Amino acid sequence: MGGKTDVWQGTLALMTLKTLETMGPQHGYGLARRIELTSGDQLQLNYGTLYPALLKLEQEGYIRSRWGTSENNRKAKFYELTKAGERQVKKAAAEWEQTTEILARFLTPVEEA
Amino acid sequence: MRKLRALMMRLCGLLSFRHGDDDFAVELESHVAMHTEDGIRSGLSPQEARRQALIRLGGAEQTRQAYRERLGLPCLENLRLDARYALRQLRNSPGYSITAVLTLGLAIGANTAIFSLVHAILLRQLPFSDPSRVMTVENGMDAGLGFNMNSKSVTASFNDAAGFFKTIENATMYSSIGANVELGEGSARRLKAAETGARFLDVLGVTPRLGRGFAPDEDVPGKDRIALISDRLWRSGFHADPAALGKTIRANGVYLVIVGVLPPQMDFPANVDVWTPTVFDQHTSMREAGAYISTVLVRARANNSAAAVRAELNARAANSRGQGTAHASEPAPDARPIVTPIAAELTKSIRASLLMLSLAVLFLLAIACSNVAGLALARTAARRREFAVRTALGATRRRIIAQQLVESLFVAMAGGASGVLFANGALRLLYLFRPAALDAFQRPAINASVLVFTASMAVVTGVAFGMAPAWLAGDADPGDALRAGTNRSSIRGARLRKILVSGEMGIAFVLLVGAGLLLRTMANMDKVHLGYDTKGILSFSVALHGEPYISKEGGNPAISAFCKGVLDQLDRIPGVTAVGAVSSAPLDTRADMLLPVMAADGAQRSAGGAPRVASNGYFGLMGIPVIEGRGFSSQDNRTSPRVVIVTKDLADKLWPGQSPIGRPIHCFWYCDGSPTVIGVVSPNRRSGPRYGGISEFYFPAMQQDWTYFTFLLRTNGDPAKLASSARRAVAAVNPSQPVYDLETMRDRLNNNESLLRFELFALSVFAVLSVLLVLIGLYGVVSYTVTQRTREIGIRIALGARREAVLISLLRESAFITLVGEALGFAASLVAMRLLATALFGVTPHDPETLIGVGVLFLLVAMAATYLPARRAASIDPMQALRIE
Numbered sequence: 001m002g003g004k005t006d007v008w009q010g011t012l013a014l015m016t017l018k019t020l021e022t023m024g025p026q027h028g029y030g031l032a033r034r035i036e037l038t039s040g041d042q043l044q045l046n047y048g049t050l051y052p053a054l055l056k057l058e059q060e061g062y063i064r065s066r067w068g069t070s071e072n073n074r075k076a077k078f079y080e081l082t083k084a085g086e087r088q089v090k091k092a093a094a095e096w097e098q099t100t101e102i103l104a105r106f107l108t109p110v111e112e113a
Numbered sequence: 114m115r116k117l118r119a120l121m122m123r124l125c126g127l128l129s130f131r132h133g134d135d136d137f138a139v140e141l142e143s144h145v146a147m148h149t150e151d152g153i154r155s156g157l158s159p160q161e162a163r164r165q166a167l168i169r170l171g172g173a174e175q176t177r178q179a180y181r182e183r184l185g186l187p188c189l190e191n192l193r194l195d196a197r198y199a200l201r202q203l204r205n206s207p208g209y210s211i212t213a214v215l216t217l218g219l220a221i222g223a224n225t226a227i228f229s230l231v232h233a234i235l236l237r238q239l240p241f242s243d244p245s246r247v248m249t250v251e252n253g254m255d256a257g258l259g260f261n262m263n264s265k266s267v268t269a270s271f272n273d274a275a276g277f278f279k280t281i282e283n284a285t286m287y288s289s290i291g292a293n294v295e296l297g298e299g300s301a302r303r304l305k306a307a308e309t310g311a312r313f314l315d316v317l318g319v320t321p322r323l324g325r326g327f328a329p330d331e332d333v334p335g336k337d338r339i340a341l342i343s344d345r346l347w348r349s350g351f352h353a354d355p356a357a358l359g360k361t362i363r364a365n366g367v368y369l370v371i372v373g374v375l376p377p378q379m380d381f382p383a384n385v386d387v388w389t390p391t392v393f394d395q396h397t398s399m400r401e402a403g404a405y406i407s408t409v410l411v412r413a414r415a416n417n418s419a420a421a422v423r424a425e426l427n428a429r430a431a432n433s434r435g436q437g438t439a440h441a442s443e444p445a446p447d448a449r450p451i452v453t454p455i456a457a458e459l460t461k462s463i464r465a466s467l468l469m470l471s472l473a474v475l476f477l478l479a480i481a482c483s484n485v486a487g488l489a490l491a492r493t494a495a496r497r498r499e500f501a502v503r504t505a506l507g508a509t510r511r512r513i514i515a516q517q518l519v520e521s522l523f524v525a526m527a528g529g530a531s532g533v534l535f536a537n538g539a540l541r542l543l544y545l546f547r548p549a550a551l552d553a554f555q556r557p558a559i560n561a562s563v564l565v566f567t568a569s570m571a572v573v574t575g576v577a578f579g580m581a582p583a584w585l586a587g588d589a590d591p592g593d594a595l596r597a598g599t600n601r602s603s604i605r606g607a608r609l610r611k612i613l614v615s616g617e618m619g620i621a622f623v624l625l626v627g628a629g630l631l632l633r634t635m636a637n638m639d640k641v642h643l644g645y646d647t648k649g650i651l652s653f654s655v656a657l658h659g660e661p662y663i664s665k666e667g668g669n670p671a672i673s674a675f676c677k678g679v680l681d682q683l684d685r686i687p688g689v690t691a692v693g694a695v696s697s698a699p700l701d702t703r704a705d706m707l708l709p710v711m712a713a714d715g716a717q718r719s720a721g722g723a724p725r726v727a728s729n730g731y732f733g734l735m736g737i738p739v740i741e742g743r744g745f746s747s748q749d750n751r752t753s754p755r756v757v758i759v760t761k762d763l764a765d766k767l768w769p770g771q772s773p774i775g776r777p778i779h780c781f782w783y784c785d786g787s788p789t790v791i792g793v794v795s796p797n798r799r800s801g802p803r804y805g806g807i808s809e810f811y812f813p814a815m816q817q818d819w820t821y822f823t824f825l826l827r828t829n830g831d832p833a834k835l836a837s838s839a840r841r842a843v844a845a846v847n848p849s850q851p852v853y854d855l856e857t858m859r860d861r862l863n864n865n866e867s868l869l870r871f872e873l874f875a876l877s878v879f880a881v882l883s884v885l886l887v888l889i890g891l892y893g894v895v896s897y898t899v900t901q902r903t904r905e906i907g908i909r910i911a912l913g914a915r916r917e918a919v920l921i922s923l924l925r926e927s928a929f930i931t932l933v934g935e936a937l938g939f940a941a942s943l944v945a946m947r948l949l950a951t952a953l954f955g956v957t958p959h960d961p962e963t964l965i966g967v968g969v970l971f972l973l974v975a976m977a978a979t980y981l982p983a984r985r986a987a988s989i990d991p992m993q994a995l996r997i998e
Contacts, residue, residue: 055183076143
């Protein structure tokens with residue numbers, strides 16, 4: 001339908017963790033923009049869903065947060081990966097790659113035919 | 114792992130909820146600000162940029178809500194809100210809350226009290242190792258677990274049980290007996306002792322807390338003069354001094370060396386303080402009870418049930434009978450080996466009563482539950498607007514039901530808490546009527562397990578009575594409810610309440626029938642002619658032991674001198690009108706032994722009878738009529754001819770149709786010189802009104818060396834007041850002889866029926882409570898109906914209906930509810946009363962008089978409970994009724 005895709009369940013966590021891994025500590029808004037940018041503006045992120053997802057990751061111990069100051073001098077909450085988070089990124093990324101690879105095997109021949 | 118951590122964090126989030134929420138408000142604000150700045154930078158107006166930012170966020174409030182739900186646990190959060198709301202609601206209707214809490218408290222309290230008894234007695238953990246393997250065996254003789262009635266000599270297979278039986282690891286036996294125990298110099302105390310086999314402790318799996326147990330060969334004469342003492346005796350008699358080991362005590366005249374002290378929780382046989390592998394008095398006539406009644410105790414091998422042991426013993430018994438005779442006949446069922454697990458054996462006298470009372474209190478709880486459910490239903494109907502408004506504002510059905518259940522649970526928990534308080538009082542009250550069967554058990558306390566039981570009972574109760582009202586509350590139709598007038602759900606609620614009241618009546622009917630049957634049993638027993646008096650008589654016992662009183666060939670004058678001395682002393686007490694002594698008085702609970710008695714005049718007849726020794730004046734004192742010949746006199750002594758008095762039934766068996774006076778008899782042990790019959794007395798019901806008498810034959814106290822006496826004294830005043838005088842009388846003759854079982858004959862009779870009294874008392878209390886609750890329930894239903902129908906009744910009266918007709922229609926409705934309940938109760942009674950069958954006396958479990966009486970009584974009180982609100986309805990002023998809305 002539209003050019004932009006909604007983020008589907010479960011992948012937002014991995015995108016968040018991966019973004020934090022590459023970018024380092026980020027505040028929520030920056031993180032959201034970064035995810036959209038990385039997706040080449042293919043993804044339409046509902047910003048409201050990002051915060052509960054961040055809270056969940058924090059409760060699970062993959063990320064931690066602290067208050068800081070943004071680039072234009074605003075009080076903002078910054079998120080960063082924990083050790084457990086770093087491990088989780090690798091694990092989840094590997095799993096995801098495996099999943100997509102398997103799916104690709106199913107999908108590729110159909111597209112060729 | 115991660116899930117668990119998240120859960121913990123969320124639980125914490127619940128506590129610091131407000132803080133987290135405020136934090137997020139700041140974070141969200143900075144998010145929107147940054148987004149807005151970006152928008153302005155890309156050329157939007159500030160307002161437009163902010164609008165876009167909020168749109169992309171998906172709404173600030175929704176986001177906050179989603180964040181909040183993740184922050185805490187929404188279900189717990191709801192629970193917290195429900196709890197607050199419920200408390201507020203309950204505070205707003207104190208009438209309902211107090212009634213409900215008290216009703217449930219009474220019922221839960223009754224359940225808690227009975228359960229604490231059940232827990233302490235039926236669920237008691239016996240202080241034995243692996244107690245399920247310990248069992249008693251009756252009729253084990255044929256199977257190889259044989260023993261001599263007069264001593265502990267046992268068959269070889271008994272001693273070598275492990276080598277002989279496949280299912281039994283060890284076997285022993287014991288007999289409990291009263292003992293005069295001297296710990297050192299000084300007077301004796303009267304205690305209970307157990308004469309046991311040497312393997313007694315091994316079978317039970319009990320280790321002494323101090324010293325050692327018995328070695329396997331220590332029940333052999335010569336080695337058996339040793340004893341174990343209870344922790345209780347060790348403390349009271351030896352100040353818990355370890356030096357008690359090795360000390361010598363004297364029990365029933367036998368010197369015993371203490372070899373060990375048993376642990377405090379070891380109380381088997383109940384109330385015993387001295388265990389010894391010896392036998393005190395092998396001669397029957399020297400024993401207090403007249404017989405050596407011993408119990409065989411075995412320990413089964415691991416993984417062998419009572420059924421397995423029973424099967425092996427049965428097979429062996431059948432085998433040995435087959436070898437013994439050419440035509441082995443099948444034994445009567447009660448002659449086959451009987452194997453009973455020790456826990457069941459110890460509780461057999463009280464088990465049925467406790468189960469019956471447990472059922473009764475469960476009934477009471479069911480009534481209380483449905484009563485409170487009825488109240489809650491009325492409340493639901495009254496609150497339907499509230500539910501309708503909440504539904505209209507978006508509350509889901511589930512939320513409303515959950516909220517109502519929380520409210521019920523609060524009431525139930527409060528009921529449970531007050532129940533614990535009630536239970537304490539109830540236990541005290543029950544113990545006022547404590548049956549003798551409970552004496553072997555300590556008075557239970559409300560302990561942790563009982564509290565757990567009460568708490569779970571409260572939760573179940575809360576759900577049970579809260580279910581229907583909650584469901585109906587969830588049913589509220591916003592449109593329907595917001596309109597005035599009766600609605601569907603309140604009509605359904607009212608119908609449900611009537612059904613509940615009918616059910617309650619059925620249950621209360623059963624309880625009332627039970628109490629009624631026990632009451633009739635009690636009345637029947639009071640009417641029974643016992644054959645002796647119980648009023649104004651005090652009795653106590655003395656057992657003579659020690660050198661001066663040893664039985665001698667040709668008689669020991671010290672024994673009869675003691676008896677005569679005490680009788681003379683008793684006679685001098687002011688207010689005493691008669692005195693007497695007997696070897697075993699009526700209502701003595703110790704075992705009796707029947708001996709064969711033969712007519713020694715060539716009649717060739719014999720019959721069983723219990724031998725007794727009595728002083729002159731005994732029959733007159735007890736009110737036992739001498740129907741032929743004479744009673745004993747002071748002339749019946751060592752120098753006069755030997756005489757005997759028989760009961761009428763014994764005389765009729767030995768000399769049917771003839772006068773027995775002047776005829777001689779033969780018997781074992783007592784009949785030297787063939788005593789002649791000088792009198793005939795009426796038989797008596799010595800074991801109480803439920804049992805017939807047994808044949809007895811009496812010898813004069815001055816002609817026998819009998820050392821166990823029960824002394825009796827009669828007074829016109831209160832016999833209990835003579836107790837200390839009686840003690841002094843014995844001390845005046847010999848201060849070292851302990852007096853025991855000092856009580857009035859009335860008390861003995863009461864003790865005899867104490868279990869029935871206990872059941873009757875408890876069941877009556879529960880029945881009366883249940884009837885009260887049912888009446889409250891019925892009153893509530895009728896009042897509610899009247900309130901609901903005020904308008905209708907007003908219109909009817911305005912249109913010319915007679916007021917009596919209104920009254921009658923309400924009474925008719927109540928009568929219908931009551932009759933349905935009674936029909937249910939009647940059917941249930943027919944089944945439930947079988948439980949009581951063994952307790953009843955002179956009345957059948959479905960005694961028509963009791964059933965009809967209870968039925969009529971119920972109908973009358975139901976009409977009375979209806980009359981008050983119904984009269985209010987009949988006096989409604991039509992104008993006012995129509996103005997109500």
